[in-house]
Amino acid sequence: MSGSYIRVENLKKYFATKRGMLHAVDDVSFEIKKGETLGLVGESGCGKSTLGRCLIRLLDSTAGKVLLKDNEGGGYTDITKASPREMKELRKRVQIVFQDPYSCLNPRLSVWELIAEPLIVNGIYSDKNEMRRRIRSLMDTVGLAERLENSYPHELDGGRRQRIGIARSLALNPEFIVLDEPVSALDVCIQAQILNLLNDLQKEFAYTYVFISHNLSVVRHVSDRIAVMYLGQIVELSEYRELFSTPLHPYTQALLSAIPLAKLDVKRERIILEGDVPSPIEPPEACRFAGRCRYAKDICRNTPPALKEILPGHFAACHYAKENMQNVHNA
Ligand SMILES: Nc1ncnc2c1ncn2[C@@H]1O[C@H](COP(=O)(O)OP(=O)(O)O)[C@@H](O)[C@H]1O
Ligand code: SF4
Ligand SMILES: [Mg+2]
Structure with a gap:
């Protein structure tokens, strides 16, 4: 883990509402190091998901920068201002895993089709056999048995559905993954399995994670550093042990x-x-x-x-x- 991989500078995201401008993320600046897990914690509504989405431009920001280190050369690209053509490439590098995979998995698609979808949409394989191998390998990576490939999301438990969500996010070989409350909807024993899986994947593929949770006990187990949010702002940021010993x-x-x-x-x-x-x-x-x-x-x-x-x-x-x-x- 070294150097700064993502630099967030004065990032703001305001929503226009009937009662006025809602300051969901209000002038946050921090950096994320390559290969680290940055925990993002705070009460519900403090802006964690909005910040996570702005980081990978699932939401457009109101102001500020999110600078992502280029793979070649020493430069950075500001994802908030990337052109549609640049975004097409950046989309492969940044991904998100949601809290409730059920609500974002098309119920009419099988496990196989769900994992194939990002590969097809991005035109990754022209050769069907190669794509078949890739899907098998992704299922294996996230611990989904081959026999489940024709199952539908409603036939599976929450843990397996989250494994589909993770496989989809890994399909394009990303570097940076925002994990938005990835275990909050799961039973406690399944939570541990998914946390272990995410940890193993990070070790194997050197992913950089932002791990969002409203629960400080959960982020404590997975984070290298922790950022605490309150009402749209980061109020504290520290190496995880020191945050607990010296808040x-x-x-x-x-x-x-x-x-x-x-x-x-x-x-x-x-x-x-x-x-x-x-x-x-x-x-x-x-x-x-x-x-x-x-x-x-x-x-x-x-x-x-x-x-x-x-x-x-x-x-x-x-x-x-x-x-x-x-x-x-x-x-
Ligand atoms: N699309 C939206 N339109 C208006 N307000 C929103 C929208 N999305 C989120 N918010 C508001 O922004 C604030 C932060 O929400 P969110 O990022 O979901 O918080 P968290 O993930 O920490 O629970 C909340 O007050 C929420 O109501
Ligand atoms: S002591 Fe610190 S946290 Fe408390 S009100 Fe003053 S500035 Fe804010
Ligand atoms: Mg949220």
Whole structure:
């Protein structure tokens, strides 16, 4: 794992709604390293899926850049501004796996046809036998038995359906995959199988992942680094162990305190978050967490805190991040 593979700069995605502009993703900047898994965590509605979709241009961004490193030369291509011709090539390099594969798998297609679809749409094989070999190999890679090739999605359990979704996303040999809550809809024992599969695939093919989840315990097991989102912004970003041992943002501290202590090896007081998440339509102008933060002072309501590197490689967007570090260690 080295260097920056994707650089996200001041990315914004606003939706026009009847009540005004909804700030789903609001000025986020970060980088993703080649071969790493970046966990993206935060409560439902904080903008994780929107950000994930903007990264691979399933959604057009409102402003900002998503720079993807070129395979040749040292340059970057801004995926948010790529032409249709450039996008056709980039589509092969970036993929997504959704939470609920059932809703995005055409129920009238068999397993075989579903996995063949991206190969056919992109005109990858002219030779039928070659395509047959590729489909068999993809089924084998994701652990789908050959006998299932004529089955339909409704005949399969959630785990197998997710394996189809993964096979489809791997069909074009991508480099970067956004995993949007890939196990949230699955039974706990199947979750572990799919997480293991994703992990094995990454080891074998050196994929770069963004792993989205509302559940910090899940991202903890799969991520190299974790970004915490709150109301459209990244409030903390750190190597995963350090995020758990030394959370610098009061929101991360509250999220962590909600994980049962038995699951953590650190002592922690339970922080009850009061108040609701503010509306993304008129988000607070300064610190978006101020209305719920037990450390909030006047400056928090007047000046937005920038995401700053507080410890090496450990970023937080809080005026009192350094003081919070003391609070954690004195708790
Ligand atoms: N197409 C859309 N039109 C309007 N608002 C949207 C749309 N998609 C998402 N949103 C809003 O953007 C915010 C972020 O949503 P989302 O990215 O789905 O969050 P998450 O994945 O973290 O649950 C939410 O307030 C959601 O209601
Ligand atoms: S900037 Fe202020 S309100 Fe915002 S998280 Fe930090 S201490 Fe709390
Ligand atoms: Mg989502």
